[in-house]
Amino acid sequence: MKVAKFGGTSLASGEQIQKVFQIIKADPLRKFVVVSAPGKRDQDDTKVTDLLIACAEQFLKHGEGKEQFEAVISRYTEIAKYLNLTMDIIDRISMDLLEILHGDRSNPNRFMDAVKASGEDNNAKLIAHYFNSEGLEAHYVSPKEAGLIVSDEPGNAQVLPESYDRLRLLRDRTGVLVFPGFFGYSQDGQIVTFSRGGSDISGSILAAGVQAEVYENFTDVDSVFSVNPNIVENPKEIAELTYREMRELSYAGFAVFHDEALIPAFRAQIPVQIKNTNNPTATGTKIVHVRSYTNGPVVGIASDNGFCSLYVSKYLMNREIGFGRRLLQILEDDNISYEHTPSGIDDISVIFHQNQLDPETEEKIVERIYKELGADNVVVERNLTMVMIVGEGMRHNVGTTARAANALAQAGVNIEMINQGSSEVSMMFGVKGVDEKRAVQALYEEFFSN
Numbered sequence: 001m002k003v004a005k006f007g008g009t010s011l012a013s014g015e016q017i018q019k020v021f022q023i024i025k026a027d028p029l030r031k032f033v034v035v036s037a038p039g040k041r042d043q044d045d046t047k048v049t050d051l052l053i054a055c056a057e058q059f060l061k062h063g064e065g066k067e068q069f070e071a072v073i074s075r076y077t078e079i080a081k082y083l084n085l086t087m088d089i090i091d092r093i094s095m096d097l098l099e100i101l102h103g104d105r106s107n108p109n110r111f112m113d114a115v116k117a118s119g120e121d122n123n124a125k126l127i128a129h130y131f132n133s134e135g136l137e138a139h140y141v142s143p144k145e146a147g148l149i150v151s152d153e154p155g156n157a158q159v160l161p162e163s164y165d166r167l168r169l170l171r172d173r174t175g176v177l178v179f180p181g182f183f184g185y186s187q188d189g190q191i192v193t194f195s196r197g198g199s200d201i202s203g204s205i206l207a208a209g210v211q212a213e214v215y216e217n218f219t220d221v222d223s224v225f226s227v228n229p230n231i232v233e234n235p236k237e238i239a240e241l242t243y244r245e246m247r248e249l250s251y252a253g254f255a256v257f258h259d260e261a262l263i264p265a266f267r268a269q270i271p272v273q274i275k276n277t278n279n280p281t282a283t284g285t286k287i288v289h290v291r292s293y294t295n296g297p298v299v300g301i302a303s304d305n306g307f308c309s310l311y312v313s314k315y316l317m318n319r320e321i322g323f324g325r326r327l328l329q330i331l332e333d334d335n336i337s338y339e340h341t342p343s344g345i346d347d348i349s350v351i352f353h354q355n356q357l358d359p360e361t362e363e364k365i366v367e368r369i370y371k372e373l374g375a376d377n378v379v380v381e382r383n384l385t386m387v388m389i390v391g392e393g394m395r396h397n398v399g400t401t402a403r404a405a406n407a408l409a410q411a412g413v414n415i416e417m418i419n420q421g422s423s424e425v426s427m428m429f430g431v432k433g434v435d436e437k438r439a440v441q442a443l444y445e446e447f448f449s450n
């Protein structure tokens with residue numbers, strides 16, 4: 001049995017959903033279909049999830065939002081019309097969404113999650129309806145009745161381990177099962193969504209639960225490329241990646257797969273295959289435990305921006321017991337999670353996403369570091385990009401850092417920071433945001449031009 005997850009781009013229109021149907025029909029092993037909400041039809045379009053967020057915000061502010069509600073419904077209507085479905089499915093979707101919008105808004109985070117989740121939930125109902133109309137037995141499955149139980153962290157859920165045994169029972173059901181991605185239920189029955197892009201996580205959990213032979217993740221590109229195709233034209237395709245490499249690359253900016261989605265499949269030893277809905281016969285990219293390392297030290301280069309660095313120096317920091325802990329405690333007090341902490345003898349930097357730091361918090365934190373830790377110097381630098389080069393082969397090759405540093409120097413990119421993961425499968429360079437493209441292109445040229 002296979003789990004096939006289709007992303008928003010694969011379900012953005014009736015035409016795309018027809019392709020999905022052909023893909024499911026072509027392989028009877030594809031019993032589990034995990035769906036996102038309709039995504040972008042073209043570059044300038046808006047995802048249904050974003051329309052729903054705008055709608056929820058309007059209801060929270062004004063108790064109504066007719067225009068935003070209609071924008072959502074018109075996306076489903078267009079799809080239903082294209083697929084020749086009767087309009088009762090649209091009535092059901094409208095009623096469902098209206099009930100949520102006019103329901104309990106006393107807890108804005110909960111309300112927002114319920115509205116967001118309706119995007120995938122209603123799409124799953126519509127798609128099951130369409131499959132049946134085409135003569136394929138299909139059933140919508142609610143994550144609640146299937147037992148996908150998650151932690152109660154709105155917008156950032158984590159799966160709870162007891163879910164897996166419950167999901168396993170789905171194997172015994174008949175027909176194709178259409179499962180909405182992106183959300184589960186807390187132990188007390190509340191809808192809770194994963195972080196954005198989280199339908200990939202649902203697919204992985206389901207694949208682990210039902211012990212699928214493969215988790216197929218259908219998107220709009222033929223494979224994972226060695227670098228973001230929006231930064232380098234026609235980049236090299238990657239045929240095989242290890243879980244570790246993919247985890248690092250997706251964390252560092254490969255938008256094609258959610259970085260938290262690998263863990264459930266990895267633990268259950270289920271191979272993951274990235275495939276293209278628009279070209280389903282292409283082999284795609286396979287994510288496996290072990291691969292052969294014949295293609296040089298680096299397999300991929302990723303980048304992500306919007307980071308800031310908090311640099312702290314103090315003479316003899318190395319001898320002061322508990323300095324790092326107290327510094328991180330100051331950040332924890334303001335609920336800031338950090339990503340990296342490169343350090344020297346007398347200095348340390350803490351790198352985190354800058355959207356966690358408004359000017360007021362910055363002032364408070366800097367003052368506390370001077371006062372409570374007796375720092376000599378504290379500098380906050382914003383708009384940094386983290387560029388990551390990744391490859392299991394790096395462990396077996398000498399001189400990768402020198403090659404990368406040299407390539408960046410040749411391109412006139414100043415390295416603000418270097419951090420090598422202990423696992424030695426990745427190396428990260430902090431550069432100024434304005435240098436992102438140049439840095440990635442220079443590294444691609446160095447490691448992939450031949």
Ligand SMILES: Nc1ncnc2c1ncn2[C@@H]1O[C@H](COP(=O)(O)OP(=O)(O)O)[C@@H](O)[C@H]1O
Pocket residue numbers: 006007008009010036039197218219220221223224225226227228229230253254255256257
């Ligand atoms: N290294 C990469 N390889 C492939 N695609 C990438 C990479 N980096 C970024 N992308 C982008 O990821 C997109 C697919 O992800 P996403 O839009 O989330 O798809 P979906 O709608 O299927 O969830 C591609 O269209 C591509 O522009």
Ligand SMILES: N[C@@H](CC(=O)OP(=O)(O)O)C(=O)O
Pocket residue numbers: 006007008009036037039047049050119181182195196197198199200
């Ligand atoms: N629709 C949700 C979840 C998701 O995974 O979507 P997509 O498959 O389009 O990335 C979001 O936009 O975050």
